[in-house]
Amino acid sequence: MTAAERRSVARRESEHPRFFNAERETMEPARREEIVLARVRHQLTYVYEHVPFYRRHYDAHGFKPQDVASLEDFTRKVPVVTKKQLVADQAEHPPFGSYLGVERSELARIQGSSGTSGRPTLYGISTDDWQRSHEVSCMALWSAGVRPDDVVQISFPFSLFLGGWGLLQACEALGACVLPVGSLVPTDQQVRFLADVGVDVLVATPSYALHLGRRAAELGVDLDGSQLGVVIVAGEPGGSVPAIRQSMSELLGGADVIDLGAGSSSELYPFYANVGCRHTDGGVHLIQDENFTEIVAKDDPNEPVAPGTSGGVVATHLWRRSQPMIRFWLGDEGVLDDAPCACGRTYPRLPKGVYGRLDDMLLIRGANVYPSAIDAVVRETPGTGPEYRIVVERRGELDELRVEVESEAPLAAEDASGLGAELGRRLKEALSVRVDVAVKEPGSFETQVFKARRVVDRRAAVGS
Amino acid sequence: MTAAERRSVARRESEHPRFFNAERETMEPARREEIVLARVRHQLTYVYEHVPFYRRHYDAHGFKPQDVASLEDFTRKVPVVTKKQLVADQAEHPPFGSYLGVERSELARIQGSSGTSGRPTLYGISTDDWQRSHEVSCMALWSAGVRPDDVVQISFPFSLFLGGWGLLQACEALGACVLPVGSLVPTDQQVRFLADVGVDVLVATPSYALHLGRRAAELGVDLDGSQLGVVIVAGEPGGSVPAIRQSMSELLGGADVIDLGAGSSSELYPFYANVGCRHTDGGVHLIQDENFTEIVAKDDPNEPVAPGTSGGVVATHLWRRSQPMIRFWLGDEGVLDDAPCACGRTYPRLPKGVYGRLDDMLLIRGANVYPSAIDAVVRETPGTGPEYRIVVERRGELDELRVEVESEAPLAAEDASGLGAELGRRLKEALSVRVDVAVKEPGSFETQVFKARRVVDRRAAVGS
Numbered sequence: 001m002t003a004a005e006r007r008s009v010a011r012r013e014s015e016h017p018r019f020f021n022a023e024r025e026t027m028e029p030a031r032r033e034e035i036v037l038a039r040v041r042h043q044l045t046y047v048y049e050h051v052p053f054y055r056r057h058y059d060a061h062g063f064k065p066q067d068v069a070s071l072e073d074f075t076r077k078v079p080v081v082t083k084k085q086l087v088a089d090q091a092e093h094p095p096f097g098s099y100l101g102v103e104r105s106e107l108a109r110i111q112g113s114s115g116t117s118g119r120p121t122l123y124g125i126s127t128d129d130w131q132r133s134h135e136v137s138c139m140a141l142w143s144a145g146v147r148p149d150d151v152v153q154i155s156f157p158f159s160l161f162l163g164g165w166g167l168l169q170a171c172e173a174l175g176a177c178v179l180p181v182g183s184l185v186p187t188d189q190q191v192r193f194l195a196d197v198g199v200d201v202l203v204a205t206p207s208y209a210l211h212l213g214r215r216a217a218e219l220g221v222d223l224d225g226s227q228l229g230v231v232i233v234a235g236e237p238g239g240s241v242p243a244i245r246q247s248m249s250e251l252l253g254g255a256d257v258i259d260l261g262a263g264s265s266s267e268l269y270p271f272y273a274n275v276g277c278r279h280t281d282g283g284v285h286l287i288q289d290e291n292f293t294e295i296v297a298k299d300d301p302n303e304p305v306a307p308g309t310s311g312g313v314v315a316t317h318l319w320r321r322s323q324p325m326i327r328f329w330l331g332d333e334g335v336l337d338d339a340p341c342a343c344g345r346t347y348p349r350l351p352k353g354v355y356g357r358l359d360d361m362l363l364i365r366g367a368n369v370y371p372s373a374i375d376a377v378v379r380e381t382p383g384t385g386p387e388y389r390i391v392v393e394r395r396g397e398l399d400e401l402r403v404e405v406e407s408e409a410p411l412a413a414e415d416a417s418g419l420g421a422e423l424g425r426r427l428k429e430a431l432s433v434r435v436d437v438a439v440k441e442p443g444s445f446e447t448q449v450f451k452a453r454r455v456v457d458r459r460a461a462v463g464s
Numbered sequence: 465m466t467a468a469e470r471r472s473v474a475r476r477e478s479e480h481p482r483f484f485n486a487e488r489e490t491m492e493p494a495r496r497e498e499i500v501l502a503r504v505r506h507q508l509t510y511v512y513e514h515v516p517f518y519r520r521h522y523d524a525h526g527f528k529p530q531d532v533a534s535l536e537d538f539t540r541k542v543p544v545v546t547k548k549q550l551v552a553d554q555a556e557h558p559p560f561g562s563y564l565g566v567e568r569s570e571l572a573r574i575q576g577s578s579g580t581s582g583r584p585t586l587y588g589i590s591t592d593d594w595q596r597s598h599e600v601s602c603m604a605l606w607s608a609g610v611r612p613d614d615v616v617q618i619s620f621p622f623s624l625f626l627g628g629w630g631l632l633q634a635c636e637a638l639g640a641c642v643l644p645v646g647s648l649v650p651t652d653q654q655v656r657f658l659a660d661v662g663v664d665v666l667v668a669t670p671s672y673a674l675h676l677g678r679r680a681a682e683l684g685v686d687l688d689g690s691q692l693g694v695v696i697v698a699g700e701p702g703g704s705v706p707a708i709r710q711s712m713s714e715l716l717g718g719a720d721v722i723d724l725g726a727g728s729s730s731e732l733y734p735f736y737a738n739v740g741c742r743h744t745d746g747g748v749h750l751i752q753d754e755n756f757t758e759i760v761a762k763d764d765p766n767e768p769v770a771p772g773t774s775g776g777v778v779a780t781h782l783w784r785r786s787q788p789m790i791r792f793w794l795g796d797e798g799v800l801d802d803a804p805c806a807c808g809r810t811y812p813r814l815p816k817g818v819y820g821r822l823d824d825m826l827l828i829r830g831a832n833v834y835p836s837a838i839d840a841v842v843r844e845t846p847g848t849g850p851e852y853r854i855v856v857e858r859r860g861e862l863d864e865l866r867v868e869v870e871s872e873a874p875l876a877a878e879d880a881s882g883l884g885a886e887l888g889r890r891l892k893e894a895l896s897v898r899v900d901v902a903v904k905e906p907g908s909f910e911t912q913v914f915k916a917r918r919v920v921d922r923r924a925a926v927g928s
Binding site: 094095104105107108109110111119120122127148149151157158159160165172175177178179180181182183184185189192196197198 | 568569583591613641642648653
């Protein structure tokens with residue numbers, strides 16, 4: 001047995017029960033779907049009755065909780081929630097928005113986004129949600145290979161960012177020993193801790209894990225002879241990218257590299273429901289009976305896509321009461337695999353993690369508008385040219401959407417007007433939102449060839 | 465009622481039970497001393513039998529646990545432990561020293577000193593000690609005015625430093641809501657949180673609390689109209705200095721300022737047993753049935769001093785199993801007051817907190833040597849001049865102590881040799897350690913008039 005094998009997740013699994021909660025983790029999928037459906041219906045009723053943000057959102061879309069009788073109904077009928085909506089709601093109803101869902105006195109924690117672009121988004125977590133999250137987070141850590149006799153070095157910042165706190169609490173609940181160095185300890189010292197303290201598990205972003213490994217080599221610190229057996233990475237996509245995984249393992253003493261949190265976000269933490277295992281070789285299991293994850297069409301979050309088809313990630317808290325996310329649109333692209341995993345867990349997976357950011361959805365007068373949907377309508381309308389722009393402006397209290405499109409050939413004013421009217425009619429039908437259309441001469445816009453930037457959002461400039 | 469009164473500790477006490485654990489906090493002192501004595505004897509037996517560091521230390525001093533039949537015996541007979549001894553022991557027995565006291569698998573947490581001058585000192589806390597510390601830390605927070613419906617903003621760094629972690633866990637155990645901003649959130653944002661999120665309690669160092677208050681004034685943030693009612697300060701002496709207390713209160717919306725941790729240290733955390741109340745007006749209660757604090761002669765930690773007499777602070781964990789501190793010499797100067805406090809707690813107090821650092825004790829071949837004791841012997845020996853130096857060197861494996869002293873008047877070689885022999889004899893008698901003496905001509909040393917620096921410790925230079 002090599003040193004790396006001795007410290008591996010496989011060895012850990014041979015010496016402990018394989019699952020943290022075998023009943024949940026190996027449940028027959030059809031039975032699990034019944035539980036998910038029941039919880040989905042419970043949550044829809046809860047948020048409609050107790051969370052003003054959702055009541056308004058659902059009323060604006062003409063949706064009622066009782067419309068959902070199946071998981072397909074859930075996907076097809078429930079409007080998604082976006083980050084932009086949450087930010088706007090917190091600005092209107094400070095500090096927690098109108099989606100807190102509980103009394104302030106019930107909160108155990110207040111965390112926040114980094115707020116690099118101004119006011120941080122605040123996350124409020126109630127005491128019961130905080131307690132409940134320990135179970136699923138322990139399941140996730142167990143899948144990653146963490147065991148109660150491990151020393152876990154957490155190199156995430158401990159401040160507003162929620163991620164590290166959830167991990168810390170989960171390690172404590174599991175009975176592991178935590179060395180919470182955070183982000184304030186210099187890298188050279190963190191490297192020495194890995195070797196000298198007898199750290200079994202490192203938690204870091206992929207880029208910091210690589211940095212630690214490279215620095216260990218420069219300092220001549222022998223990680224091959226260390227106890228380090230597992231490297232859990234989160235916060236960036238690298239944990240599911242084969243080349244990055246291999247570099248991390250090589251630089252960090254041959255440790256198993258496990259992805260955590262791909263397809264999740266601070267809105268969904270501290271519930272860690274997305275985690276790899278030693279068999280997934282990158283990618284994550286989706287602990288669907290905690291947070292229910294759907295993959296949907298990239299331009300229509302109410303259109304399910306089949307396993308194997310790339311789409312957008314949408315996630316739902318099945319149990320959370322404080323700031324519950326119901327069909328939260330993450331803006332991440334992923335693909336579902338529901339084939340059995342060798343680990344024995346019956347959860348489906350995101351085998352490639354998440355691998356792209358989808359166009360940010362636009363929120364226009366409460367409705368979600370996808371630039372890709374506008375793109376499709378423009379392309380299908382006869383007489384339009386190759387370039388167009390989507391302009392969003394605020395007029396008074398209202399957001400206005402205008403599409404400026406080149407005609408295919410020079411047009412007389414009357415024909416241009418006719419093309420504009422036709423495109424406007426088609427867009428209204430597709431988006432359920434009124435769109436102004438302006439037809440421009442061919443060549444009015446610079447041609448976009450790579451990572452096209454056709455959305456001009458002028459709302460952000462107002463008041464800034 | 466003014467806004468500040470509405471948010472005050474007095475108001476909080478009127479709306480909740482006054483004590484977190486009335487039985488412990490209002491116990492008759494004589495009854496409490498019985499408990500302390502029983503625990504002291506328990507701990508002495510425990511460390512002598514299970515903790516190699518203490519066994520060696522006590523054997524070297526000829527001390528046996530059964531020698532202690534009273535608290536006076538405890539003070540007079542048990543040799544103290546110093547920071548330097550702990551550092552040396554960890555260097556010899558990495559990573560936790562030979563005083564861990566528990567199996568590594570029992571640890572819940574590993575924390576450390578900042579390690580600014582090299583390798584950090586590691587603190588290991590077992591799961592049962594971590595759990596036990598919640599009770600006394602809740603008692604401390606309650607005395608400071610924290611209640612379960614409060615939002616507590618903790619502006620301590622969350623990394624190796626243990627202090628903030630203990631507070632965080634105590635707030636959670638109390639049921640308060642924590643906003644753990646740490647030290648990574650910019651000051652302006654921290655000021656806005658105080659006002660916008662509805663923070664009831666701020667925890668920070670005195671200097672950072674002042675900085676936040678000044679910045680609030682510069683930004684025009686109204687803290688008088690905020691919910692901030694209590695400012696808990698720790699980590700520096702300012703919380704018991706009247707002028708600093710007043711500035712903090714004025715700058716922070718008239719909040720009550722409570723000192724925490726004066727006379728404690730990272731070796732004693734996460735057990736928060738030193739805390740003010742709204743009546744102490746600075747200073748701290750000593751929760752003696754958790755950590756037993758003694759005030760002793762500045763130059764002799766085995767010599768008790770009466771309440772009202774300034775002395776050195778020595779503290780003992782009565783319940784901790786992992787890295788227990790038994791008569792730990794903090795190097796801080798304080799004075800004890802055992803008069804009743806208006807709050808009703810029967811614990812004695814350090815009414816001025818701690819207000820000075822005592823000469824660092826020297827550790828010479830396992831024995832504690834006080835520069836002030838050497839000073840006394842030199843002054844009392846006829847024929848010595850006004851200046852001298854204490855030189856500590858390592859020769860091979862051993863520390864050697866040499867006193868270089870001026871003679872009062874120029875001496876012939878034979879008389880100088882006689883003076884040296886006499887001084888050496890007196891020092892050996894006083895210190896129980898052999899001391900080399902070298903007699904120098906008058907005027908050999910620069911005169912020391914303020915904060916005399918007469919100790920030259922050359923051991924630190926070896927190998928660096």
